[in-house]
Amino acid sequence: MLETVGDVAQRFRLRVPTGSTGLDRPIRWTHISELADPTPWLRGGEMLLTLGLQLDQSDTSEQLTAYAGRLAEAGVAALGFGVGVRHPSVPEALVAGAEAHGMAVLEIPGGVAFQDITYQLNGDLLRTGAAESRLIAEGVSSMTRVARSAGPQGIVATLAARIDSWAVLMDRHGKTHAAVGAARVHLDDARAAALGQRSRIRHPGLTVYGVGDPVRPRAHLVVAPRPDRISLTRELAQHAALLLDLALNPLSGGDTWGLARADAVDALMSGDPALIQRVSARWNLLAGNIAVALLRSRSRAVPLEENVLEWCEELDVPPLVSSESSLVTVLLPEDELGRWTARVCDAVEREGVPARCGVGTAQPPSGSLLSRRQAEQALEVAVADARPVVEFAGLPTQRLILQHLDPAARTALTSPLLPLLESDSTRILLRSLRVFLSENNNWEAASSQLGIHRHTLRQRMGRVEELTGLSVTVTEDRVIAWLALQALHVDDTN
Incomplete structure (x- = not known):
């Protein structure tokens, strides 16, 4: 487990001028910088250590607040501020700015060297990272074994146990497939998250993983990661989503x-x-x-x-x-x-x-x-x-009647389209007419079905009217054209 800001404050006996703000945030690394804007070199989750050499005593509260805001926006877990060199104490405006962004400030006295903090914390983090890698490998192995015997429910149950939180598997419509450790309020939040209804979510930090096709997933895996197990949860949930894809439809791939x-x-x-x-x-x-x-x-x-x-x-x-x-x-x-x-x-x-x-x-x-x-x-x-x-x-008997008409009668029905047949060797106009009538004269739907622009379809229908003398805007003419098309279809299939 990663140490939190509060753990570090207690471990090195540091004063926390921001009170309880942000003490539960996990620290993933430590970084030392005296730049006015170190954010391009940060990845998030760090405790940034500084003596404030870039901060002048004459800096306004707006400048100090902006500095704190840049760090918070970059995902800095906490700011360790060394006092006794440039600043006798942490500037009040900086403390207020950090509090406003939910970020803790730890006051580091002159007797505590930055190198001692980075050496101890980063060493522990490396060991924690190795331990987390082992937990990930063990979790993937456990989910793979249980997938063979217990299917999706077993995978979700194993995932929830490994991340020490709740997990829910829902189909694309929000119906629950499997849920472990989730109360009713959690299910409601999971459904809102899966369906993209973010405004209705009461539980912060929910993460949704698509199962199957990333564009149109067949299901959604929703988890609630603990702050100290975010990376572990992410890795295990991604593997769980892959296993669930196979478990839900083992024969769909390939x-x-x-x-x-x-x-x-x-x-x-x-x-x-x-x-x-x-x-x-x-x-x-x-x-x-x-x-x-x-x-x-x-x-x-x-x-x-x-x-x-x-x-x-x-x-x-x-x-x-x-x-x-x-x-x-x-x-x-x-x-x-x-x-x-x-x-x-x-x-x-x-x-x-x-x-x-x-x-x-x-x-x-x-x-x-x-x-x-x-x-x-x-x-x-x-x-x-x-x-x-x-x-x-x-x-209705229309189809059966057409099928049993003699050839002469069917020829009479198809005669209005004979000029079209003679001039349309590729049958493009004929097919366009059939689709247009099938779509109830809807220009947008018919052009989409044909894969052409609606103006192109209008040009084709104009050509049909010119050749046949029928108007696609007149109901009686459309009926004549439709019956002729049906009779032609019967002739083609006989």
Whole structure:
């Protein structure tokens, strides 16, 4: 443990003109300087020793207060002021300035050499540092051992014991995963700290460590470090966060797991009975039918696949998930469809995840391709109607009617778009029109989905109107264009 300012005052029998102010601060090193501004050479936590040679008797209280303020801002733990050489006592203005910044001043008489203080304290600090390194190594070893048997709760419990304080593990929404030594008020403060609500925190000095992705962590580890164990707490908490990342989702790291999941999804939709049988057995899917769910994010900034994997973990379903471009494919057991749709709706409506989901009907594993086609159609409706989840089984008969129309009738429906098809060999205008209508004529959302500027989208829609004679601002024309797009889609998939 590091010695505090009060310990040093008692050890060398020094007078403390600032009273009890700052006596509980730990001292991490000692430094001697007679510069008017020694802060560029300080790292924080030092006890600065000076004879005040840079301070003139004529200095105003503002100058002395400013000197104390510079030291406090640099994180100086205490100021040791030698008297009897330049100053008979510590200047009162300096004492007042230090008190105002919560920093202690120790008066060092002429009989106490600075070298004696630095030699003894720095030697003890070196020995303390070596001891702290051993404590860190032992703590990391203990947390690693317990992680194998007790998981996140064991890691948090071991961390709390090692830092002699409380620790809380919360998910990204503020729900408690594990808490050790924390009272209700501590949990409230930990939640506020994890969610960035600093104004609501009553316990000072809380530190938050992200678990997982540093940009979008899957959980938050909140600890309350003791003043004399700040560096020990920091080191152990950082190691704990790494272990918790593995404990919470041991298969999430690395491309190998992602490739394995994608390969399993592809195999189950391959149409090869023997391959489907083997993969179904490995993933424990032989007991019943499976349904395909397709999800699309309305924002490129949202890692939708990570959300989907978290939902699978929460629902305890096999993480048969693959991602290609902005589309995420999930294979779900038939008896989990209700919980799945409820979870996605909750994520979209309450948690703000900008996703749309289409779900096909449950089929034997050999029929998963049919379920996927149904999920594609349901997803289109979900995007067009701005609904979190659409199940193919609940679709209106519009899609089925289009699928069963004869080619001549479908040609009649698609005829308004023929000029567009003839002039748009790259299908850029056609895709832009589909996305624009799917986003309910929202210029911002559609341009974001296409990855273009909204002015570029307006130019494309102007070209569409010029070629087809339809107006995207007229409801009847939009319906004609939408039906034509649906009929074209049916032709493409047949």
